[in-house]
Amino acid sequence: MSDATPRPRGEPGQPPSLFPPYRSTVLRSPREPLVRIPPTLTELTGPAGTWDALMGPAIADLTRHGRGPGVALGQRIVVTGRVLDEDARPVPDTVVEIWQANAAGRYIHRGDQWNAPLDPNFTGTGRVVTDGGGRYRFTTIRPGAYPWGNHRNAWRPAHIHLSLLGPAFATRLVTQLYFPDDPLIEIDPIANAVPMPYRNRLVARFDIDVTEPNHALGYVFDLVLRGRDATPWEA
Amino acid sequence: MSDAPEGLRRTAPRADNQDPALFGQTPWQTVGPFFHYGLPWKGGADLVGASGIGARPDLFPAEHDVLHLAPPRGPVTGEVVALVGTVFDGEGKPVPDAMIEIWGANAAGRYHGEADTRTGIPLDPGFIGFGRAAVDARGGFRFLTLRPGRVPLAPGDDRRQAPHLAVGVFGRGLIKRLATRLYFADSEGNGDDPVLALVPEARRRTLLAPRIAEEPPTYRFDIVLCGDGETVFFDL
Numbered sequence A: 001m002s003d004a005t006p007r008p009r010g011e012p013g014q015p016p017s018l019f020p021p022y023r024s025t026v027l028r029s030p031r032e033p034l035v036r037i038p039p040t041l042t043e044l045t046g047p048a049g050t051w052d053a054l055m056g057p058a059i060a061d062l063t064r065h066g067r068g069p070g071v072a073l074g075q076r077i078v079v080t081g082r083v084l085d086e087d088a089r090p091v092p093d094t095v096v097e098i099w100q101a102n103a104a105g106r107y108i109h110r111g112d113q114w115n116a117p118l119d120p121n122f123t124g125t126g127r128v129v130t131d132g133g134g135r136y137r138f139t140t141i142r143p144g145a146y147p148w149g150n151h152r153n154a155w156r157p158a159h160i161h162l163s164l165l166g167p168a169f170a171t172r173l174v175t176q177l178y179f180p181d182d183p184l185i186e187i188d189p190i191a192n193a194v195p196m197p198y199r200n201r202l203v204a205r206f207d208i209d210v211t212e213p214n215h216a217l218g219y220v221f222d223l224v225l226r227g228r229d230a231t232p233w234e235a
Numbered sequence B: 001m002s003d004a005p006e007g008l009r010r011t012a013p014r015a016d017n018q019d020p021a022l023f024g025q026t027p028w029q030t031v032g033p034f035f036h037y038g039l040p041w042k043g044g045a046d047l048v049g050a051s052g053i054g055a056r057p058d059l060f061p062a063e064h065d066v067l068h069l070a071p072p073r074g075p076v077t078g079e080v081v082a083l084v085g086t087v088f089d090g091e092g093k094p095v096p097d098a099m100i101e102i103w104g105a106n107a108a109g110r111y112h113g114e115a116d117t118r119t120g121i122p123l124d125p126g127f128i129g130f131g132r133a134a135v136d137a138r139g140g141f142r143f144l145t146l147r148p149g150r151v152p153l154a155p156g157d158d159r160r161q162a163p164h165l166a167v168g169v170f171g172r173g174l175i176k177r178l179a180t181r182l183y184f185a186d187s188e189g190n191g192d193d194p195v196l197a198l199v200p201e202a203r204r205r206t207l208l209a210p211r212i213a214e215e216p217p218t219y220r221f222d223i224v225l226c227g228d229g230e231t232v233f234f235d236l
């Protein structure tokens, strides 16, 4: 536990809370400065080791998770990688939750009413827990791009939402995975909240060695959580 | 061994997630507006019982509901409290697409995770202390949990914190989680809590939840993201 203190703040690759090109941030981001506090026992702990009791069983294959026996439509992909700390050490026992649009770019969410088709065999949500080497793996469908109302002719690049919850409240992370060579990334306000070159940390790499013959294209995406050091409370 | 034919393997570096030169913290991105079927599960806001509060099953077709009730847990030890509140934006309007997470110690003051190694304080097998709730269409949330015990400040620092919960706020328009804390306004220990002491005095009230009802004791914790009465958020 003594080495679980997150590193100093101010990581240059993190986006601001207020980023006016993403319009919804304007009325939803704090104007007062954040109050800096050293991590206490509260922030250094987290619900690791409780996932099944908390959330129920894992869902690793999103292509066969519809109500019927059918299989989801679209380009089947494997998304795999490791969860690491800033010293590149694996972080086991972290829950990785994902949610995404289907191959046509439509979510099953009632709030998503654009006229792309729904897929009765695709829910678009999954969750797994990282193994001893910090590894996770999903089989899913490559999501489509979709329009949104931020500005005229706004389209989100194809993306998968990821949520990570591990041993510490302070290392919580929610992010999005993008696909290489997607021309929408560079004109997307949400991706652009992250300055270059750090934005590229959100772009998965296609990997022929992860690709499964006659089954699915493979993408690698590692996630790096805030690191640990031994900085003591210094009030 | 590679599956690519000899001579056709790409070797030029490309700036992406796997570039060693780019290694570092993964940037935050918003949960967006469509997280409701991916994150909050039924019962996620009830840390002590078996109700289904916390999810928004009205926002996706029933046949797609894969986020089932958590497995039954045993009885818990301590005083059950309810936490209610509304999330507001910078114009004082309720935010209907936010999500709240809480993390708290058990009634004896021990955290459930492996990172709390203080074996002298009992774990409560029926109580994990983590909860998640999507707000409703009017921006409201409700948690049922245990009143947490007091915990030491940090490993090797025995100054005690007042009973509190760590609170995370997520939502459309929130690129990063906002981290705050709920303290119980009528609790012992608030006067010398080392974290509250770091908060400018005029703003401390935003973290002190008043008791507004009984059976169970119910505390109101509104969250103002921006502007007048803005909640104190922490840089952890």
Ligand SMILES: [Fe+3]
Binding pocket: A101, A156, A159, A161, B032, B034
């Ligand atoms: Fe999305």
